[in-house]
Amino acid sequence: MIINLKDFLNNKELHTQYNLTIDKNILDLDSEIRLIEDVDCSVSVYKTDDNLYSEVKLTYKYGDNCARCNEELENQVSTDFNVTINASMEEDDLNVVLIDDKIDLTDLIKQSIYLSKPLKVLCKEDCKGICIKCGSNNNYDECDCNDETIDPRLESLAKLLDKEV
Numbered sequence: 537m538i539i540n541l542k543d544f545l546n547n548k549e550l551h552t553q554y555n556l557t558i559d560k561n562i563l564d565l566d567s568e569i570r571l572i573e574d575v576d577c578s579v580s581v582y583k584t585d586d587n588l589y590s591e592v593k594l595t596y597k598y599g600d601n602c603a604r605c606n607e608e609l610e611n612q613v614s615t616d617f618n619v620t621i622n623a624s625m626e627e628d629d630l631n632v633v634l635i636d637d638k639i640d641l642t643d644l645i646k647q648s649i650y651l652s653k654p655l656k657v658l659c660k661e662d663c664k665g666i667c668i669k670c671g672s673n674n675n676y677d678e679c680d681c682n683d684e685t686i687d688p689r690l691e692s693l694a695k696l697l698d699k700e701v
Contacts, residue, residue, distance in 0.1 A: 537562075537577065537645060541588070541621075542637035544581060554579040560596075563646055569653055570599040572610055577645065581621070588621035588634065592641060594648055603656045604665035605673050615652035619644060 537558055544552045555578050560571035576595040581588055593616040601608055619641070623634040632639045664674035669681040686694050 537642050538638050538640045539579060539581075540638050541581065541634070545637055550583045552581050554581070558645065563642070563649070565646065565649065569649060572597045572599050575645070575649070579641070586622070590619045590621055590632070590639075590641075592617050592619065592645070592648070594645060594652075596649060598653065600657045602659035602663055604658060604663040605675055606666065607659045607673070607675075609657065609659045611654070611657055613649075613652050613654070615648055617644065617648050 537556065539554055539556075541552075555576075558575040558577055560574050563571070563575065565571065573596070578593040580591045582590070593614070595612065595614045597610060597612045599608060599610055620631045621634050621639055622631055632641065632644065659675075666673055667679045667681050670679050672679045
């Protein structure tokens with residue numbers, strides 16, 4: 537996502553705002569993140585003494601599977617990051633180089649999406665998951681499986697509890 541700052545740099549304003557929508561296909565994310573809609577992006581740019589400073593806010597919706605029951609779900613995430621824009625510095629994780637009055641935030645936006653996506657997503661807070669024996673979804677069905685399994689390493693201790701003292 538390239539933003540042209542020429543008009544902002546040539547006037548006396550100290551702040552400007554860009555509200556953009558980024559096509560989900562342009563970001564070219566790997567299959568781990570399935571974006572459902574385009575990404576909403578708000579970029580605020582501020583002039584400081586030597587640099588430009590930017591605050592970027594992203595909102596995106598993605599599809600995933602519940603970590604407990606494997607049901608498909610949609611989730612929305614809002615995240616933000618700050619970046620310094622400077623014409624004389626090399627580009628790194630926290631800085632963007634200003635070239636011909638333009639900045640490219642594509643890589644930083646992609647990184648922010650990867651970092652903000654939750655590692656474990658649940659369809660609902662109290663998801664009961666699936667039965668490890670029969671595979672039924674415990675959110676919808678109550679199975680009759682005996683879930684009282686004893687770790688084989690502790691089986692001899694369980695036998696001690698069965699004996700009368």
